[in-house]
Amino acid sequence: MFNFQTWAGAMSQTDLLFCVGLGQALLLLLAAPLFSGISRVLRAKFHSRRGPGIWQDYRDLLKLLNRREVIPAEAGIVFRATPYVMFVAMLIVAMAIPALMDHSPVPPMGDLVSIIFLFAMVRFFYSLSGIDSGSMFAGVAASRETTMGVLNEPIMVLSLFTVASMAGSTDLGTVAANIRAGAMPSYAATLMAMLAFGFAIFVEMGKLPFDLVEAEQELQEGPLTEYSGRSLGLMKWGVALKQIVALSLFIGVFLPFGGGGSLTWLAVGVAVLVLLAKLLVAFVAIAFVENTMARNQFLDVSRITFIGAGAAMLAFALSLAGV
């Protein structure tokens, strides 16, 4: 079998994995508008509309990237820098998560703490750009976005800490490998942590009841109010990238089945198809949940996130009990 080793000659295992990481990031980047398009089509079907077609988001991005920008005079450096910062942070996470392989392609960044803080980095700049634009909607949205972080980050930390302590490592690749090998001491705790983390990812993706992605001036897209043209294109792409990366993180850690274990062309190719299939299933499942839920008043959100926090606590308690 033709494999990477012969192709790459002198390249070491680490370098090869690094290349896989880069490829994984590019794959997710290119697939992001496709999956956000699929979400839009699915929502249209739930509304009994025909919908725009799954390629519409590519067309939207292309159109926006070629448009001239309109910037309020009050907007400053953070407003201009945020689209790029968002891309960079999410691409790094996309490289580090165990999505194609059953371990992290770039272990020095595939640690759960690093990943959570990279998400925090996106949140920081995304919210700040909202305030920096001087728009009143964006300012309120920035407040809500950071509040969601306060409610959501503890759930992510506790659920991942629970599985990590059972796997003996905070490296998400090692956690995934342990789950794949069925080596977790407590299945109930793993399952509960999966539910809690899935909940947190659902929130992180900005889905109902926390948001409605297509409506502007709401939580998720609020800070986008003043963006236009090329920057808006980059921001929209960045948001789509964040969604798909967050979902791949969940899939990579908690559903690490069917992916590539070895570094051969065939294995990696199969892993790409498996990942896309899993993402498709996940997006469809999320569409079901999202489109059957009502929207809540924002100040009540903390009550809903208590469900997630409760699930994470339960997972933690189960892992302590060792059942």
Added chain:
Amino acid sequence: MSVLALLATAMALYCFGAVGSLLLRRWERAATFVAGVSAALAGGLGVVGALQVLIDGTGPSFSAPGPFPFASFTIRVDPLAALLVLVISLVTVAATVFSLSYLRDYYGRGVGVMGFFLNLFIAAMIMVAIADNGFYFLLFWEMMTMTSYFLVIFNQDREAVDAGFLYFFVTQSFSMLLMVAFLLLFMRSGSLDFAAFRAEKLPTWLASIIFLLTFFGFGAKAGMVPLHIWLPRAHPASPSHASALMSGVMVKLGIYGIIRVAVDFLGASVAWWGWIVLAFGAMSAVLGVLYALAEHDIKRLLAYHTVENIGIILMGTGVGMVGIATGKPILASIGLLAALYHTLNHAVFKGLLFLGAGALTYATQTRNMAMMGGLARRMSWTASFFLVGALSIAAIPPLNGFVSEWLTYQAFFTASTGPDFTSRLFGPLAAVMLAITGALAVMCFVKAWGLMFGGAARSQAAAEAGEVPVTMLAGMGGLALLCIVFGLGAPVIAPILSRAVGALLRAGSVKVADGILIFPGDPHQAVLSTPLMAALMICLLAVPLLIAAIHRGHRVAPRIVPEAWACGYDHDAQMTVSAGGFVEPPGFMFRGLYWLRTIQGPAAEVLDGSVTVATHAAGIVEPVWDEMAVGGSTRSVRFLGRYLQAMEGGDLRVYCLYILAALGVLLIIEAR
């Protein structure tokens, strides 16, 4: 030059700066220059000396009999002390360079005296860190409190005087606990030398009493909840470069004291000590950041963040102490390493942020964030430096705050994997507390940076503000650079600090770095590489730039519209999100925890009230002595005087009569 010579020269320079500044107080420009430059030079020497000790992993000591027979003047610069000297000196250099222009705002209000107290304050802090004798430690400790008290009340307004009083009252009353603890140690060991304290094997009950006494004694100085009430009042009241030193550095000496006594003297032999430190740390972290969120005064906000970060440092220290007590050397090392690293990092970014706050007050003459806005375009350097500080304190990778919080998380993780049930229970819970703290810090600094630098100007002063002078920028820029260096340089810095921890624990140091990687003792648990992360960030920036470049959007210059969209209404700066509005959701969701503060407010008032009663009572009691001792004699003298006065009628005939009477009396006496 040897380390001791360097430090002695630094001390001499601080004293020279202090005295020179005092002598030149009539020529304020010269006084500022002498005080600032000599302190900056001394700080530089301190950095060199401290780095030498940290890199060698061992330091010199010095002892002289001194004037008192019961205490010899002993100095010992071990790596822990050297780290503190490094922290003090780094912030000193930046703050004093900053002060060269910043103090222009204070001309005419006694700048020379301020220089005197500031230099002595820094010298006292360094002496506290390197003193190796209980008596001299307390002596310099008191000197540090006294000199900083004068910095707090410098503004002489009601707020400053009240804050100074509260500060003095709290720290003085809690330093009594330290004296008691040191006396207890003295009674057992018969010597006030730290070496004797270290050698003493104490029974557990006595060790526990000493631990609790020093934990609360030092904790009050460190500003941990619930002994923090003085901190958010005292730190904002002083001039900003002094606030940077107080908030960035002085509180660390409280941490230093806790580590020195609990780990070095008492050997952290009991597990519940560590849990207590961890619990108070977690409480300080969460409540500190929550209260910071509600502040609209930038310096008060930063002061509350000091409470938060002290909490994070205490959490690391606590989990490390648990590691020592339960016989897990890796947990002990990583916990203490995280604490020491965060001590260093917090000094750097909090120093930077306070200097930034100073620059903002210099430019806009207000500390109220709601009165700023839009300053990023008028003060772009200050804005960039402040952004670096904000990103660091919010633990955004790959800056320094992230590295030390990462290590703290790893310490919690190490705790949660052992067989010990208590550790497995509290390790992840501590991580959750840290996660809440981190997310709230993100929110808080989005608000702070956004309201001050983003959007439109909200006041006339903000609209007319200009960039600050170059020395102020240099002070901030140096610290901003250090935020980046201590973040990206983690693979170099972590092993040095790990060696310091090893020396403290009197054990071998744990390997925490290899090449460009750092890991918490065990590379299978986790690895991190901030330099790699930074390099990747720069490389991956090519992706969005490329996407932007190959499309037409960039060929047309953006159209600048005068204002943001407001649904067709005229845009008004009042429409944008306000400081209160921004934090309303957490205020609603965590109202229970804010309630704690509202009951703590009255607690501070009760304290204030009791102080008023005490001074009033003293006013009544004090004259009683006066009355009894002096009053009697003065009254009789006055009584006599009144009669004598009656005799002096001023009538010539009466005086003649007196003379005749006197003559008569003399004749009678003579006739006998």
